[in-house]
Amino acid sequence: MSTEPPLLSALDLTGTFAFGLNGALTAVRVARLDVVGVVSLGMITALGGGVIRDVLIGAVPPATFVDWRYFALAAGGALLAFVGSRRLDRLDTPITVMDAVGLSTFAVIGANKALAYGLGIGPALLLGVVTGVGGGTMRDILVLQIPSVLRSDLYAIPALVAAGITVAAVKAGLYALPSALVAVAACFVIRMLGVRYNLNAPGPLGRRPEDGPSGPDPTVRR
């Protein structure tokens, strides 16, 4: 990820820390875990999306395994959550904001990297979204929650918007810091509007699905 402009790298590192912190906090809330579990789940949340992307495009070992700063920030965020999980409950708003920064930056960097490895538009959009949501999805599975990205909240859709702007900019030969920041900002704004007004993506038409084994749990946020 070192080929991105420095500002974008800084946002990427911020997001990694936020995902590590937020992922570990979510894990603590829904399951009885020890220190190994909390730190593992925080690191998986922070690094998982990029690792899936890098495995799928053949960029192994994954970028976050090579640049120690990602590893350190993910672990640091997760350890902070382990030590101070009770007190951090009061910091919901800044954590949500930092998490949205991470989602936005991950989607932009992920889509750009997929294109750089020769993938087409569809897979690049997919991998942009996967970079943003893959880590949280792995965390949810590991603590036996249906991944929240699959059933509620505007979370994948803003990431898709960011990936779409990125792909359009790259294809037009315009990808650089300004266009990347536009993509980040678009995703960030949609995500924060979704949080503020509690917006959801639409459900299946003409159907009220029976409740599955685990319906939405209002106490769990991403």
Next chain:
Amino acid sequence: MSTEPPLLSALDLTGTFAFGLNGALTAVRVARLDVVGVVSLGMITALGGGVIRDVLIGAVPPATFVDWRYFALAAGGALLAFVGSRRLDRLDTPITVMDAVGLSTFAVIGANKALAYGLGIGPALLLGVVTGVGGGTMRDILVLQIPSVLRSDLYAIPALVAAGITVAAVKAGLYALPSALVAVAACFVIRMLGVRYNLNAPGPLGRRPEDGPSGPDPTVRR
């Protein structure tokens, strides 16, 4: 997958569409999902098995990320399930038939590709089965169902038969359209007999396992 005979590619694309449709329908039945969730799970069902196989043999980016038709058919099937899930409930039989076509073709193509990448007989059999059942297994995990392939129905075993015939044909230097179709047909017939007569693979000997946290749910079919 473009090196396979055209008829086999056509069956492969049919199966991809059927898996996308069927995977999304199953997802809608067991969990409360939004459009992101339904389409994601349909695409994962359709493409997941081949992606796992390609990652394990080092054929990245995966074939289905390079050929846009797989992507489009998987997404199309999943979107159709999202829009018309209620009406599609009446089309169980054609969907089950198309799903069996997909299972059979995926197992044959998967085993052949594993051999082409230099793997031995055991891993080629395994990857044939994984190509057929991997996507549905990922879908089941994401909606918190014990993968149905692990506990009931003749689903993995017909795929293993197809992979076995394929491996035998390749090793005898006879792999071509006729032998591939024999393998597809064998898997298809066993699978449909299993559906018709409700056959299951045998359970552990001399043991009635205590019910786990989620016993078999008779409302969920693959």
Next chain:
Amino acid sequence: MSTEPPLLSALDLTGTFAFGLNGALTAVRVARLDVVGVVSLGMITALGGGVIRDVLIGAVPPATFVDWRYFALAAGGALLAFVGSRRLDRLDTPITVMDAVGLSTFAVIGANKALAYGLGIGPALLLGVVTGVGGGTMRDILVLQIPSVLRSDLYAIPALVAAGITVAAVKAGLYALPSALVAVAACFVIRMLGVRYNLNAPGPLGRRPEDGPSGPDPTVRR
């Protein structure tokens, strides 16, 4: 894995058999599975950690897909569990001992292999642990258990100790059979002390997490 000293390879094969057996037994205890499920879960437990490591470092096809002995021992252990699951319940102690041998050896070999593929210290430690615990984690997810490694028991920590000794020995240019055996022995002793005295890794500070959807199940051991 053929570049390791013969004694270490022998321990590795022993561990593979034990993981296949133990993984299948655990699967039988918590879920109603057929022969496909039991054997699949045993093989995933035995081979999964090494496969994840090999995918992440780019060593595909995975080592255990190339050397048929791993495949055969994993499948043999799993089949034995399927056939004799009831009688094997009485053999808890030898199975736990063999499982600890596997954990220890896998962590040492995993960390050494990660370094050999050019990874840094942090990722090498992580991949040593993942080699040891990754298979059991995949098995737990597939039968809808929160992975036991995340919430209880000294399981990841002894693996981390083994990986740490291995990394230190490699970096000091001292990695050979004696240092590898020291690392294996350290992990083995810590693990067995944990089993004997029922030791756990510490939980989050100042917090009693609400019970998640699946609290620890005392009948399930790894």
